[in-house]
Amino acid sequence: MVTYLEAASAPLKNTGQIRLYDEAAFEGMRKACRLTASCLDELVGIVAPGVPTDRIDRFVFEYGMDHGAIPATLNYRGYTKSSCTSINHVVCHGIPDAKPLREGDIVNIDVTFILDGWHGDSSRIYPVGRIKRAAERLLEVTHECMMLGIAAIRPGLRTGVIGAAIQNYAEAERCSVVRDFCGHGVGLLFHDAPNILHYGTPSEGVEMRPGMIFTVEPMINLGRPHVKVLSDGWTAVTRDRSLSAQYEHTIGVTETGCEIFTLSPAGLDRPGLPA
Secondary structure, three states: OOOEEEHHHOOOOOOOOEEEOOHHHHHHHHHHHHHHHHHHHHHOOOOOOOOEHHHHHHHHHHHHHHOOOEEOOOOHHHOOOOOEEEEOOEEEOOOOOOOEOOOOOEEEEEEEEEEOOEEEEEEEEEEOOOOOHHHHHHHHHHHHHHHHHHHOOOOOOEOHHHHHHHHHHHHHOOOEEOOOOOEEEOOOOOOEEEEEOOOOOOOOOOEOOOOOEEEEOOEEEOOOOOEEEOOOOOOEEEOOOOOEEEOEEEEEEOOOOEEEOOOOOOOOOOOOOOO
8 A cells, every 4th residue: 555654754765655745845856956957958068979978977976066966876886976877778877987979879867966965866868979860769759758758747647647658659659668667756865656667557556646756767769678787787778789768857746737856957958959
């Protein structure tokens, strides 16, 4: 049985209960998420052919430090980087390294800053120079999947409406939805209840209530949905080596719908922007 509780009275650990946050918490999340979105905006001018993902990661670390925030991934369960950089057929959790980006790559950069205890979690796909039309189309489909999922959010409905909207659109566009990873509750914790599946039917999942905060972060493949995790224990790749893309927003459920906390202050979080 699903239980909901006021976040202010909840223990600071994932108990499986769903936290309901108040307006003060929403304001804390706005600040943390705005910082994350601003960092992702800055990366638009940094991502380019020849740039190693380690340099991107270093920028993320320094940006957080300069603004009084800590990267949530740094030393999280043994992870040693301040961001995830997932290139081409890497689905998620790609580890930054010294290898330079190449013309035509696509790279998802996933950043979570902890600011005053609040976790701002977001990711975007960046084209590296000029990319092929198939990659452009995947970015467009993936972003639209995320936005359709977010548009389905209403208090009183089940979280399955999010997954149904994403799956229906992705498959109509002859793409597939990764099943192995999902969105999650977020706020005072990095990963919390509930899980947000990016596939399914409207009758599945838990009832959405005002005050819930979670991510919507579909991973969409040009090929089949199957993935595998490499021997480093983190990097997930498509089994058929097809291109994969992901966009992620953190949202809060309101009385009438939802608020997107991680929108780009500069309007740079949509595909189709100049490289």
